[in-house]
Amino acid sequence: MRxxxxxxxLVICFIFCTAPALAQLYPAYGAFGNYNLNxxxxxxxxxxxxxxxxxxxxxxxxxxxxxxxxxEIPLAEQFRLALRAxxxxxxxxxxxxxxxxxxxxxxxxxxxxxxxxxxDIGIEPLFGxxxxxxxxxNIGGRLAYVSTNTFSQKETLISPTTGVFxxxxxxxxxxxxxxxxxxxxxxxxxxxxxxxxxxxxxxxxLLIAPEILFSFGVTPVVSGLKWNSHSLRFGLALKYxxxxxxTPRFEKIQKIDTIRRDAxxxxxxxxxxxxxxxxxxxxxxxxxxxxxxxxxxxxxFVPLPVKKKDILTASVAATGVNAKGDEIPTVKIxxxxxxxxxxxxxxxxxxxxxxxxxxxxxxxxxxxxETVQFxxxxxxxxxxxxxxxQILNILGKxxxxxxxxxxxxVGCNADIGAEKGNLGLSKQRAEAxxxxxxxxxxxxxxxxKIETRNLPEKAALSQREEGYQENRRxxxxxxxxxxxxxxxxxxxxxxxxxxxxxxxxxxxxxxxxATWSLTAEQNGTILKRFEGTGNVPGTLDWNMxxxxxxxxxxxGITYTLSVTDTAKTSVSESNTIAVELNTIQxxxxxxxxxxxxxxxxxxxxxxRSTEINAINKPIIDVIKKNIDKNxxxxxxxxxxxxxxxxxxELLAIGRAKAAAAALGxxxxxxxxxxxxxxxxxxxxxxxxxxxxxTVDVMLEKPIMK
Numbered sequence: 001m002r003x004x005x006x007x008x009x010l011v012i013c014f015i016f017c018t019a020p021a022l023a024q025l026y027p028a029y030g031a032f033g034n035y036n037l038n039x040x041x042x043x044x045x046x047x048x049x050x051x052x053x054x055x056x057x058x059x060x061x062x063x064x065x066x067x068x069x070x071x072e073i074p075l076a077e078q079f080r081l082a083l084r085a086x087x088x089x090x091x092x093x094x095x096x097x098x099x100x101x102x103x104x105x106x107x108x109x110x111x112x113x114x115x116x117x118x119x120d121i122g123i124e125p126l127f128g129x130x131x132x133x134x135x136x137x138n139i140g141g142r143l144a145y146v147s148t149n150t151f152s153q154k155e156t157l158i159s160p161t162t163g164v165f166x167x168x169x170x171x172x173x174x175x176x177x178x179x180x181x182x183x184x185x186x187x188x189x190x191x192x193x194x195x196x197x198x199x200x201x202x203x204x205x206l207l208i209a210p211e212i213l214f215s216f217g218v219t220p221v222v223s224g225l226k227w228n229s230h231s232l233r234f235g236l237a238l239k240y241x242x243x244x245x246x247t248p249r250f251e252k253i254q255k256i257d258t259i260r261r262d263a264x265x266x267x268x269x270x271x272x273x274x275x276x277x278x279x280x281x282x283x284x285x286x287x288x289x290x291x292x293x294x295x296x297x298x299x300x301f302v303p304l305p306v307k308k309k310d311i312l313t314a315s316v317a318a319t320g321v322n323a324k325g326d327e328i329p330t331v332k333i334x335x336x337x338x339x340x341x342x343x344x345x346x347x348x349x350x351x352x353x354x355x356x357x358x359x360x361x362x363x364x365x366x367x368x369x370e371t372v373q374f375x376x377x378x379x380x381x382x383x384x385x386x387x388x389x390q391i392l393n394i395l396g397k398x399x400x401x402x403x404x405x406x407x408x409x410v411g412c413n414a415d416i417g418a419e420k421g422n423l424g425l426s427k428q429r430a431e432a433x434x435x436x437x438x439x440x441x442x443x444x445x446x447x448x449k450i451e452t453r454n455l456p457e458k459a460a461l462s463q464r465e466e467g468y469q470e471n472r473r474x475x476x477x478x479x480x481x482x483x484x485x486x487x488x489x490x491x492x493x494x495x496x497x498x499x500x501x502x503x504x505x506x507x508x509x510x511x512x513x514a515t516w517s518l519t520a521e522q523n524g525t526i527l528k529r530f531e532g533t534g535n536v537p538g539t540l541d542w543n544m545x546x547x548x549x550x551x552x553x554x555x556g557i558t559y560t561l562s563v564t565d566t567a568k569t570s571v572s573e574s575n576t577i578a579v580e581l582n583t584i585q586x587x588x589x590x591x592x593x594x595x596x597x598x599x600x601x602x603x604x605x606x607x608r609s610t611e612i613n614a615i616n617k618p619i620i621d622v623i624k625k626n627i628d629k630n631x632x633x634x635x636x637x638x639x640x641x642x643x644x645x646x647x648x649e650l651l652a653i654g655r656a657k658a659a660a661a662a663l664g665x666x667x668x669x670x671x672x673x674x675x676x677x678x679x680x681x682x683x684x685x686x687x688x689x690x691x692x693x694t695v696d697v698m699l700e701k702p703i704m705k
Contacts, residue, residue, distance in 0.1 A: 024080055024130075024197070026241045028072045032084065034213065034235030036064040038092045040116075043226040043417075044463065047114070048181045051173050053155060054096050054112035056416075057227075062092025062116075066233055068124075072241075078131075082138065084124035089148075090187075090217075090229045091117050102163060109158040116151050116180070118221065118229060120144035120187045134197040142189045142215060149183040149221070152176045182223050189215045189230075195237065209237040224464065253293045263301045273297040312509040312570045314536070316518065316561035318577055320498035321541065327502060332578040333557070334497045335550050342599040344384045344487045345619060346391055348476040350433055351469065351686045355418045357428035359436065362685075364390050371396070371440055379487065384601060384691050385681055387487050392433070395476065396441030398483050405480035408449045409433050412475065414468040415454040426452040429474050466642060470686040486619065499545040501577070503559065505536045511565040520559040522551050522579070536563060551579045598626060598699040601691075602659060610654040612662045620662050623697055627663070632700040633670035635659050638678045640692040649676035659695040 040060035046052035068086015075081055094114045102108035122144020128136045154174040157163055165172045193213035200206040215231040258270070273296050281290045320328045353360060366374060374393055381387060399405060411430030413419040430450045437443040456475060460467035478484055503518055517531035518540060527549045528542045544550050551557055556576040563570050600623050602616040612620065627633065637656030639648040653674025660670055681688035 024072065024074050024241065026074065026243055028207070028239040028241035029070065030237060030239035031069055032067065032086070032211070032235060032237035034066040034211075034233035036066055036089065037232040037234075038062040038064055038090050039230045039232070040092050040094055041226075041228045041230065042094060047151065047153070047222060048225070050153065050175065050178075050181065052112065052153065053098075053110070053173065055098055057094045057096055057112070057114065060092045060094030060114075060116075062090075064089030064091050064119075064231070066231075066235070070237060070239070072128075072239065078129060080128040080130075080136075082124075082126040082128055082140075084126065085122070086124070087119065087121050088142075088144070088231070089117075089119045090231060091115075091119075092229070097158070102160070106160055106163075108160060108163065111156045111158050113156070114151055114153050116221065117148055117177075118146065119148035120146045122187065124191060126191065128195075136195045136197065136209075137193075138195060138211075138213070139192045141191055142187070144187045146183065146185055146187050149180045150177050151180050152178070180222060182225075183221060184219050184223050186219060187229075188218045190218060191215050193233070197239075203243065205241050205243060207239045207241065209239065211235055211237055247287045249287050249289050251289060251291050253291060255293060255295045257297045259297060259299045261299060261301055262304050265301050265303055267303065269301045271299045271301070273299065310510040310567050312507075312511070312563065312565055312568055314505065314507045314516075314561050314563040314570045314572045316503055316505045316559065316572050316575070318559060318575065319502050319504065321500035321502050322498045328498060332580055333501070333544075333551065334580045335494055335544075342488070343601070343619065343622065344387050345601055345615070346394065346484055346487055347388050347687055347690060348391075348484045348615075349687070349690075350391070350429075350474045350476070352429050352472045352474070354414070354468075354472065355425065357425060357432050359392075359432050362389055363392055365436065366393055366440060368440065376487070385687065388687060388691070391476075392436055393441075394487065395483065396437050396443060399437065399443045399447060400441065402480050402482060403444075403447075405478055405483050406447050406449060407437075407479075407483060408451060408477045410451045410453060410456070410475040410477075412452075412456040412459075412471060412473050413454055414471045416468060419472070421454060423452045423454065426454065429472075433474050433476075462642075466686070466689065470690070473686075481618075494550040496544040496550055500541055500543045503530075503540045503542070503561075505538065505540070505561055507536050507563055509563070509565055511567055513563050514565050516561070516563045518559065518561045520557050522557050523553060523555045527551060527557065536561070551581065554579050554581045596701045596703055598701070600697045600699075602695040602697070610651065610658040612658055617662075620659075623699070624663055626699060626701075627665075628701070630702050633665060634673070634698040634700075635665075635670055636673045636675060636696045636698075638674075638680060638692055638694050638696070639676045640689045641677045641679065641683055642689070645677050647676075649674060652676040652678070655693075655695050659697060663697075 038061060040062075042057045042059060045054055045056055066086060066088040068084055070082055070084045072080055072082045093116070096112040098110040098112060100108050100110060122142055124140060124142045126138045126140035128138045130136050152175060154171050157165060157170040164170055191213055193211060195209045195211035197207050197209050200208055211233075213233040215233065217229040217231075219228075221227040221229055275294055275296045278293050278295070279290065280293070281288065283289075320333075322328055350359065350363065352358070359365065371393070374397060376394055376397055379387055379390055379394075395407070399407065409430040411426035411428070413422050413426050413429075415421065419425060427450065430452065434445070434448045434450060437448060438445050455471055456473065460470040476484060501520075505518070507513060507516075513535055515531070515533050516536045517529065518536075519526055519530075520528045520542065530540050542549070556578050558574050558576050560574050561572040600619055602612065602619060635656045637652040637654065637659070639652040639655070641648070651674075653672070653676075656672045656674055657667065660667060660672055678692055680692050680694075683689055683692065
């Protein structure tokens with residue numbers, strides 16, 4: 001390869017030093033041909049659905065060719081656009097030698113090899129810049145349809161030479177000329193390089209252009225797999241550029257300027273100025289243009305303007321929006337309170353950043369004074385993630401409550417890249433958790449046992465970054481189930497009817513609005529504020545059930561729209577919405593029938609799985625005990641956004657039905673809902689995805705007075 005590169009550089013230097021400068025003035029068309037030095041950039045262990053024992057494929061190389069047709073269009077004196085279409089091959093071989101130990105504790109060497117045959121048909125738009133002489137710098141890209149995508153694979157036992165695999169041969173996992181599974185149908189690449197136009201005749205109509213191009217593949221060979229194909233191309237382009245005799249063209253231009261003058265006149269009047277005519281001839285490419293320009297300056301007399309009074313008014317009105325999204329007139333908001341019990345399953349994992357043993361800052365870590373004041377019953381946030389981020393403090397508090405309990409911390413890693421086989425990192429992660437429990441919570445070190453492994457026992461099998469994130473963790477188990485038991489939160493739930501208020505605004509102004517704000521308040525307390533700059537939105541929705549911003553008294557809600565421009569501020573008249581509050585205490589005093597709401601969540605579903613695992617079975621038992629004949633049951637299954645949208649919808653409903661079956665509830669006795677592709681929690685975090693792969697069970701139980 002070095003000889004080819006050196007020869008190409010010498011050829012280009014010779015042409016650059018000997019050929020005359022040549023500017024492209026006319027379109028050209030022709031053909032090109034290149035020799036390709038192909039390079040593979042990879043980071044995977046196996047092709048999907050193809051068995052392989054390779055530790056990791058990282059790179060490869062090969063050769064091929066590119067050929068096709070071209071058409072070039074000059075854009076300016078130093079710029080042109082080249083449109084190419086042609087056929088290209090990106091064949092190559094990836095090898096990996098693995099040193100291992102075979103039966104009998106003998107050293108062994110395995111060779112893993114994949115030969116890929118890739119070809120595509122596509123287009124290459126290239127933008128050319130001519131910095132000097134006849135040298136062109138070209139940048140652009142290639143978009144192609146992959147016409148050939150086959151591979152051959154084998155794993156060969158190199159040593160010991162007398163050994164064989166379990167199949168009795170020295171070769172295993174062999175495949176010959178097979179289609180590549182899940183291969184990309186399209187190939188896209190960024191391209192850049194240089195070329196030099198050399199005329200082959202005195203009229204400069206026939207040219208040959210040596211060229212070097214580098215093609216950087218953007219799309220992977222296999223969808224979802226890190227396997228990219230790049231090529232360094234050396235070749236020639238043969239072009240024909242027919243010239244044309246310039247044709248005459250005549251053009252008339254009128255340039256009439258108008259000067260405006262305010263004057264005490266009854267109406268607008270125009271006085272024409274003196275005309276001047278000039279001729280100008282120039283050669284533009286394949287034509288001779290003669291331009292006749294008529295220039296004149298007129299004077300327009302305009303009546304003196306009458307100053308108008310600035311206007312700025314603003315008004316706002318409120319309507320209700322019911323649960324179906326229908327808009328209804330709102331004269332009163334009814335808020336009802338219910339007793340609520342929520343059982344949140346604690347995820348017994350602490351996740352770490354790549355190659356790091358530092359506990360991430362999103363986990364709540366207390367100082368010595370804060371640990372003394374910490375109370376588990378004060379964690380009343382209904383968001384499970386907010387509770388989960390207190391897991392280290394909950395764990396420390398419970399270890400002090402149950403001094404005879406022991407905890408096992410299992411440090412794990414992703415077993416890939418920098419974390420490959422790094423048991424030291426796994427131990428450091430477990431030690432970081434132990435240090436926090438012993439130093440901040442004074443948990444006896446003898447109560448904490450540390451174990452290490454590479455991948456977790458129940459690892460995420462996805463060969464994507466999401467799977468690697470979920471495997472970088474410390475797993476927590478205890479001899480006492482109470483240490484990692486569910487967190488029970490008792491709270492009051494409020495529901496509004498209608499659940500949302502829609503504000504409709506109207507602004508009239510001479511000058512554009514600068515700033516605005518819309519505020520809803522009750523008894524001096526702001527419940528909701530909208531604000532912004534520029535024009536006021538026509539509608540703004542306030543969803544109390546979603547925000548949890550319900551009114552807490554029966555005093556009316558006052559809402560006001562304020563708009564400011566550069567001249568003045570206008571505040572709308574204050575309007576009021578009546579409030580009726582039906583509290584739990586009022587319902588007891590009035591002996592009104594009420595209901596209690598209980599919520600339970602099942603977590604740690606595997607990707608693509610509906611199985612109710614062991615960690616959820618105690619919750620299932622608790623739910624069963626709390627169901628009677630008067631209980632209304634709603635079961636909602638969720639899946640995250642990874643994978644196919646339709647498959648996720650089926651997975652979500654499948655999880656809900658699996659929970660109903662585990663509870664022994666016929667499907668016609670409960671409301672069973674599936675919400676696939678949910679974004680309930682932050683899907684960029686491993687705990688967000690695990691808490692999203694959940695089933696929520698809500699029980700509504702009447703309380704008879």
